[in-house]
Amino acid sequence: MSGKDRIEIFPSxxxxxxxxxxxxxxxxxxxxxxxxxxxxxLRFRQILKKIIETKMLMGEVMREAAFSLAEAKFTAGxxxxxxxxxxNKAQVKIRAxxxxxxxxxxxxxxxxxxxxxxxxxxxxxxGGEQLAKLKRNYAKAVELLVELASLQSSSPGLNVPLxxxxxxxxxxxxxxxxx
Amino acid sequence: xxxxxxxxxxxxxxxxxGLVRGCKAGLLTERDYVxxxxxxxxxxxxxxxxxxxxxxxxANQTNPLTVSKIDTEMRKKLCSEFEYFRNHSLEPLxxxxxxxxxxxxxxNVILLxxxxxxxxxxxEILVKCHPLGRFTEMEAVNIAETxxxxxxxxxxxxxxxxxxxxxxxxxxxxxxxxxxLRNKLYKSYLEAFYKFCKNHGDVTAEIMCPILEFExxxxxxxxxxxxxxxxxxxxxxxxxxxxxGKLHPEGLRLLAQAEDFEQMKRVAEHYGVYKPLFEAVxxxxxxxTLEDVFYEHEVQMNVLAFNRQFHYGVFYAxxxxxxxxxxxxxxxxxxxxxxxRTKINNYIPIL
Numbered sequence: 001m002s003g004k005d006r007i008e009i010f011p012s013x014x015x016x017x018x019x020x021x022x023x024x025x026x027x028x029x030x031x032x033x034x035x036x037x038x039x040x041x042l043r044f045r046q047i048l049k050k051i052i053e054t055k056m057l058m059g060e061v062m063r064e065a066a067f068s069l070a071e072a073k074f075t076a077g078x079x080x081x082x083x084x085x086x087x088n089k090a091q092v093k094i095r096a097x098x099x100x101x102x103x104x105x106x107x108x109x110x111x112x113x114x115x116x117x118x119x120x121x122x123x124x125x126x127g128g129e130q131l132a133k134l135k136r137n138y139a140k141a142v143e144l145l146v147e148l149a150s151l152q153s154s155s156p157g158l159n160v161p162l163x164x165x166x167x168x169x170x171x172x173x174x175x176x177x178x179x
Numbered sequence: 180x181x182x183x184x185x186x187x188x189x190x191x192x193x194x195x196x197g198l199v200r201g202c203k204a205g206l207l208t209e210r211d212y213v214x215x216x217x218x219x220x221x222x223x224x225x226x227x228x229x230x231x232x233x234x235x236x237x238a239n240q241t242n243p244l245t246v247s248k249i250d251t252e253m254r255k256k257l258c259s260e261f262e263y264f265r266n267h268s269l270e271p272l273x274x275x276x277x278x279x280x281x282x283x284x285x286x287n288v289i290l291l292x293x294x295x296x297x298x299x300x301x302x303e304i305l306v307k308c309h310p311l312g313r314f315t316e317m318e319a320v321n322i323a324e325t326x327x328x329x330x331x332x333x334x335x336x337x338x339x340x341x342x343x344x345x346x347x348x349x350x351x352x353x354x355x356x357x358x359x360l361r362n363k364l365y366k367s368y369l370e371a372f373y374k375f376c377k378n379h380g381d382v383t384a385e386i387m388c389p390i391l392e393f394e395x396x397x398x399x400x401x402x403x404x405x406x407x408x409x410x411x412x413x414x415x416x417x418x419x420x421x422x423x424g425k426l427h428p429e430g431l432r433l434l435a436q437a438e439d440f441e442q443m444k445r446v447a448e449h450y451g452v453y454k455p456l457f458e459a460v461x462x463x464x465x466x467x468t469l470e471d472v473f474y475e476h477e478v479q480m481n482v483l484a485f486n487r488q489f490h491y492g493v494f495y496a497x498x499x500x501x502x503x504x505x506x507x508x509x510x511x512x513x514x515x516x517x518x519x520r521t522k523i524n525n526y527i528p529i530l
Binding site: 063066067070071073074075077081082085086120121122123124125126127128129130 | 294297304356357358359361362365398401402404405406409410411419469471474506510517519522
């Protein structure tokens with residue numbers, strides 16, 4: 001028992017009961033904090049694992065999508081100006097929702113489709129099949145990107161409470177070791 | 180027109196026919212393609228192209244070399260050759276060349292109309308227009324507020340005016356979906372071109388009419404195939420089919436009613452030319468698509484056009500073969516630059 005942490009106390013039975021209750025409180029607090037820090041660590045590790053998987057998959061999907069663009073250009077000619085000219089509303093949109101993990105709120109992105117495909121008839125006379133494949137590949141790429149963004153924005157969200165709760169836990173352990 | 184083209188053709192068009200045959204001899208052969216396919220980088224591709232007819236066309240390009248730069252330079256070369264032919268041509272060959280440029284003009288006009296409707300700057304759109312489809316009234320497009328004004332003020336001077344008149348009902352152009360308008364214009368253009376070739380008669384008609392009939396039927400098949408599952412109704416679909424092909428009228432009527440690929444195939448089986456084409460189509464991934472089979476057939480017909488002399492079809496065939504060669508080179512270049520070599524041999528061989 002270190003000298004500076006001495007608590008001044010009058011040695012009576014009441015004081016002992018009070019001190020025991022305080023010790024119990026400190027121990028419960030420390031256990032809860034440990035649980036919180038464990039839950040946050042677990043969630044953080046899961047997110048990191050998913051980020052790595054998604055990034056690997058992303059590489060493959062983007063490659064596939066870029067190649068299907070080359071295929072579509074081979075059959076349909078150059079349709080890039082037509083596509084760029086006809087842009088008006090977004091077809092795929094994102095909603096942000098909140099998720100609660102051990103008291104920490106994390107943002108989660110969810111994508112949804114709205115409206116009809118304004119490029120349905122592009123490539124009607126040439127290359128329609130390749131264009132349809134191209135649209136599918138890039139839609140997949142966009143979905144993956146949204147997922148990745150969601151994961152990557154939650155990980156800094158966890159970075160702050162995680163060390164704080166570990167610090168609190170250490171402080172609580174010190175306190176409970178006094179009793 | 181006059182029979183016995185051998186007697187009169189060379190007076191007006193002999194120089195140009197000789198020139199185009201020389202250019203055709205410069206098309207890439209199978210050996211060139213084998214060399215290109217083995218390149219590791221785009222720089223290797225450039226070096227290989229220097230030994231062919233393309234020469235140093237990429238000499239002024241700064242690093243890094245991209246596929247779009249290669250594409251632009253090839254297109255510039257084709258355009259300068261085409262303009263040369265066109266500037267030296269006499270009637271009726273010059274009308275023939277005008278008909279050839281109409282298809283590019285249609286694409287450019289659609290682009291300009293779209294841009295004018297969305298109030299985009301004309302200069303940026305002009306850069307993206309196809310150079311072969313240039314016409315003098317292009318810069319004047321932004322003075323019009325609505326498509327109908329555009330037509331009455333600007334387009335009526337171009338060779339495209341009669342094609343627009345077929346598509347317009349009570350001068351209302353606004354409601355038509357841009358893609359439907361494009362396809363309707365192309366249908367009237369194809370029919371007019373076919374009539375011109377047929378009226379010209381002689382060897383030109385013998386060579387060009389089958390090529391244009393195939394183009395018409397091919398469009399009918401592809402439009403049908405691509406309209407499955409979209410909101411294009413069957414009646415609208417039928418209005419987009421050009422009528423100058425072999426499928427007119429029974430085949431087109433049957434195609435308009437088709438609902439899936441099998442029904443389309445049954446329609447094709449009635450025609451001896453199209454039956455083997457449809458049978459060559461593989462199923463799903465790995466096999467050839469219908470479009471690939473059509474491209475190959477088109478290339479075959481264009482190469483055969485050079486076996487006859489004293490007709491205008493050689494110019495049409497040369498331009499189409501050159502365009503296919505450009506598409507092949509861009510395909511190989513994309514496969515190389517994206518390091519995705521599994522399908523690199525999917526180009527369409529020409530010679």
